[in-house]
Amino acid sequence: MVARVHPMPHGAELHENGVRFRLWAPGEDRVSIEIDGRPPVHLAREAEGWHELITIGAKPGSLYRYVVSDGLRVPDPASRFQPEDVHGPSEVIDPAAYDWQDADWRGRPWSEAVVYELHIGTFTPEGTFLAAIEKLDHLVAVGVTAIEIMPISDFPGGRNWGYDGVLPYAPDSAYGRPEQLKALVDAAHARGILVLLDVVYNHFGPDGNYLPVYAPQFFTDRHKSPWGAGINFDGAHSRPVRDFVIHNALYWVEEFHLDGLRLDAVHAITDDSEMHVLTELAETLRAAVTDRPLHVVLENEENLATPLRRNEQGEPHHYTAQWNDDVHHVLHVAATGERVGYYEEYHGDTEMLGRALAEGFGFQGQMMGYSGKPRGEPSAELPPGAFVAFAQNHDQIGNRAFGERLSVLAPHATVRAVSAVYLLLPQTPMIFMGEEIGATQPFPFFADFTGDLAEAVRNGRREEFSKFPEFSDPEKRDTIPDPLAESTFLSAKLRWDEIDPGTLDWFTRILNVRRAVILPLLSTLGGHAGHFEVVGDSAVVVTWSVGEQPKLRLQANLSGEAVAGFGDALPHVIWTEGDAPADAPFAAWTVQWSVAA
Structure with a gap:
């Protein structure tokens, strides 16, 4: 046993x-x-x-x-x-x-990761750990090699995105028991799938957190977060607080045999200690887990390259990768033309598009008007795999008023073009659940609060959108789905009886190309491998080289107009989306990938 x-x-x-x-x-x-x-x-x-x-x-x-x-x-x-x-x-x-069946599991290297973000409650009709097992063979057939599960720590009520958890060690009972989560991990490993879990160490939810009653020292007014008082990682009595979080991370990767974690919004964690809690956490995890690769991913709006640095062997000192919001934003703006809020920073900036695809971060220290301060650090020295690239995720869909997917916001050819970019990019691709089956249902924000808190969340969400011109009319705001209604939650469930066979086949084919052609190249592409050239509005050529030798090239016209001047592909074209005639303009929404050998 x-x-x-x-x-x-x-x-x-x-x-x-x-x-x-x-x-x-x-x-x-x-x-x-x-x-x-x-x-x-x-x-x-x-x-x-x-x-x-x-x-x-x-x-x-x-x-x-x-x-x-x-x-x-x-x-x-x-x-x-x-x-x-x-x-x-x-x-x-x-x-x-629990009798584990995966004694021989030794994980997989990060270079092999094709990540699939999923929410347990809406991934299947049943919304449970055990029901998710039934879909693992589907994911394997598509080409997924890693699942990233949205937070499961116990939250109030029966439905929640997971970021309102208050008991970080307890898998929520709405999804099943701890041993059933272990069975999901076991089943994933049996199929060669990595399992990562999204964890929240920047705040506790607003309902069910009793720590302030008997341990007020757990929090501090010296630091503020978007959710109130900061967690006390650096003041008097902070050692038990730090241990609570560090042991939580160890608990998930040791007791549940997870292959990694995704740390939510670490920019909201303030720690003035000599050793930041995130550094201690990463070093403790890496010292504890030595029998398999450990993959620890950050969400960090600050675009800091420092936590992602590698040693001489190319292995991460601390963190494996970061969600690359800049890649999402440049692809989303190209696909939709939206320019509200932070999207304005990316609209019409083809240099940003090229930089994000070639070097990782789009913002590498430049002033960001939306935040009113410089953002980011130079990132070209990092290998492409240090960045997780995506065209959709739970935040970017669900934080919209109606939770629309890109498949609803943009034409089919446009969605295919931007998907062909991120799925073959040397960065680590991440699919949001349902993309591969052509899902069109929304993924709106939902929760299961009651009483005054429910009303505050309901009104707060509508007030949040009042600043947008299209929702200045109160009657229009009233059409935004009620986040507390069960119907809003149910609308987000994947409809497995409505699979689009064409989309499923397309995803399967392009991920086969990634596995056969891109994957063998990744170990050779280190820092400073990517370089880009602007060809026209939303049109770039990106080349990844080893030394002076080009190895991989992307030619992408992510605009609604034909664009000339792309030059030559490398000798072997591995994927073309759209119309890319030789010695002629690329048609609108055309993407071509080629390799040297």
Whole structure:
């Protein structure tokens, strides 16, 4: 039997003398615990605000809650499972009870990653971990080699994007039990699929977070985030806070055998310590996981290249890659012509298009008018794989008022052209669930709050869009889907009975080309490999070379007009989307990829 357990300094842990319960509650002189409905028992108060009890009065399956001084019953912040949601009791879990079948799994290198972002609740009609297993063979057949699961940490209610989680160690019960998540990972590994999980370390959701009650030191007014007080990673009492987050990352990659994590919005994490918590987290993870490649991906609006730097062997010191919003923005603006908000920064800037495709970041220190400050660091020295490229993701679809996919916003030929760019780009491609089957249903924002919070979220979302000219009319704003309505959630579910065979075949064919032709080149393409030339408005030639030798070339006319002047392809054309006649203008929305050999 193969068992995997990550020992933690907090939470409920099985010991030979029973179950050890340990809670950091520096704001409480006395903490009790209620187990299986029996009268509460006091925990011993230890140094530094810790409270502990080891008892034979609990076992796997026992339900427990901590009782703080005013009698409030609260869940364990390190709960491994919440069968009755965030306000209910926590369940004692024996992580060693699951018999892993993937003992021979040694992961896959990042160069092989074709990532598929999915939301468990809307990926299948059932919306569960077990139901997701039934779609893995489909993903393998298309050419997907990695799934990136949107956050699953326990959130209030039965539906949520996942970024309102409040119990970071507990897979949400709406999706299934911890052992069922392990079964999904096991099944993915059996098919050669990497599994990454999106985690949120920049804030806690607005409903169900009891930490301020008994551990107010977990947060600090010295730092602010978009969601309120910052998490205390650098002040007095910050060691248990840092450990809570670092152990959470270790827990997912060790106890659930995940192949990596995607860290949400790290630009919202403020830490003035000598060693930033993100650096400590990355170094701890890499020291702990040595039996397989570990892939840790960032979302970082600041476009910092420093966390992505490589060692002499080309391996990441800390972080593997970053979501490349700039690639999305240049492709989206080219496809739609939109120029509202931050899209204005990319509209009509073909230099930005070429730079993002060739060098990674589009903004590499230039002033960004939208934010009013310089953004980014030079990134050309990084290998292309340090950037995750996409034409759609949950944010860029769901943060629209109606959650429209690109397939609804742009013509078919346009969508194919921009998809042909990012899917064969030497950067790491990421597909948003449903792209490969031609999905047209929306992916709107949804949640399951109640009471005043629900009304505040509902009104806040409509107020957010009031600044856009098309929603200045209150009646128009009232047409925006109610994020709290179950119907909004249901509208996002993939319709597996409406697969477009042509789109599925197209994705399968182009990913076959990536695997056969692009993948063997990736190990040779290091920093400074990419160079670009502007041919016309939204038209570029990008060439990736090894030394002075061109190896891969993209010629792309991402405009609605024919453009001349692309020059020669390399000797072997591997993909053409649109009409690219020799010695003649490229037709609108034409993309051609070629290689030297």
